[in-house]
Amino acid sequence: xxxxxxxxxxxxxxxxxxxxxxxxxxxxxxxxxxxxxxxxxxxxxxxxxxxxxxxxxxxxxxxxxxxxxxxxxxxxxxxxxxxxxxxxxxxxxxxxxxxxxxxxxxxxxx
Amino acid sequence: xxxxxxxxxxxxxxxxxxxxxxxxxxxxxxxxxxxxxxxxxxxxxxxxxxxxxxxxxxxxxxxxxxxxxxxxxxxxxxxxxxxxxxxxxxxxxxxxxxxxxxxxxxxxxxx
Numbered sequence: 732x733x734x735x736x737x738x739x740x741x742x743x744x745x746x747x748x749x750x751x752x753x754x755x756x757x758x759x760x761x762x763x764x765x766x767x768x769x770x771x772x773x774x775x776x777x778x779x780x781x782x783x784x785x786x787x788x789x790x791x792x793x794x795x796x797x798x799x800x801x802x803x804x805x806x807x808x809x810x811x812x813x814x815x816x817x818x819x820x821x822x823x824x825x826x827x828x829x830x831x832x833x834x835x836x837x838x839x840x841x
Numbered sequence: 842x843x844x845x846x847x848x849x850x851x852x853x854x855x856x857x858x859x860x861x862x863x864x865x866x867x868x869x870x871x872x873x874x875x876x877x878x879x880x881x882x883x884x885x886x887x888x889x890x891x892x893x894x895x896x897x898x899x900x901x902x903x904x905x906x907x908x909x910x911x912x913x914x915x916x917x918x919x920x921x922x923x924x925x926x927x928x929x930x931x932x933x934x935x936x937x938x939x940x941x942x943x944x945x946x947x948x949x950x951x952x
Contacts, residue, residue: 763938774847774944775885775927790939821885825938828873828931832885 733758737822737833744840750795750809752836754822757803762824764805766797770818781805812840843868845930847943854918855951862913862946864902864928872930874911875940876902879925888913888926898922918950 734757744750756762766778777790779797787797794813798806805822817840822833844867854860866872876888889897891904891911902913911928925947929940 765939767942775942777939777941780939823885828875828890828938829887830877830938830940834884 733824733831735822735824735831735833737820737836739836740834741837742839744812744838746814746840747811750807750812750816750838752807752820752822752838754805754807754833755803756805756824759803759824761802764799765823765825765830766805766807767821767823768818769821770815775821779807814840816840843872843930843941845928845941845943847926847928847946849946850944851947851949853949853951856920857917860915860918860922860948860950862926862928862948864911864913864943866909866911866928866930868909868930871906874902874904875929875931876900876911876913877927877929877942879927880921881924885927918948920950920952923948923950 736755738753764781767775768778769775779787779789781787781799784799784802794816795807795809817838820836820838823830846865848863874891877885878888879885889895889902891902900913900915902911904911925945927945928943931940
């Protein structure tokens with residue numbers, strides 16, 4: 732069966748520090764992959780999606796970037812974190828329509 | 842622009858009462874519509890999709906194209922229904938499975 736992993740579960744980082752969040756999927760090949768952010772008091776916002784290795788589309792301009800070095804690995808990064816980057820980050824993969832979500836990473840930028 | 846609105850951030854009902862979570866969308870074409878749910882300490886997961894016309898955990902959702910709404914309903918709420926609910930249209934076609942989530946409604950069912 733398919734599973735999706737995210738780590739770390741929680742992270743506290745100072746402003747200006749780098750960020751790397753990792754997401755891996757098991758049990759499927761060539762999935763569409765997504766990064767979402769849920770900021771306090773706001774809904775889920777799609778940040779990036781990927782339809783294949785090295786193919787990244789950004790949905791909103793921001794301080795973050797994404798990479799897909801392997802078929803089932805999706806990485807969210809930042810060179811210098813801002814306070815506004817705090818939030819709950821979710822990775823997901825999809826079949827034709829249904830999306831399957833990871834457990835999320837709670838990021839606090841101090 | 843594609844937009845989805847869930848007007849209620851918080852919704853409280855008592856156990857056994859009917860509940861309706863509202864969702865209105867603004868989309869070109871004919872989107873697929875979904876409701877996702879996140880229970881406490883669990884992952885966000887699909888609750889139901891309009892095309893399947895299912896009733897999941899007693900919930901149903903009717904797509905009203907005239908009103909561009911996809912409200913989620915349950916005739917008798919249970920305490921275990923307390924969760925965050927997201928309405929999510931899918932544009933279909935070459936949108937690569939992207940969903941646009943509403944801001945979510947936190948449902949609390951009191952005993």
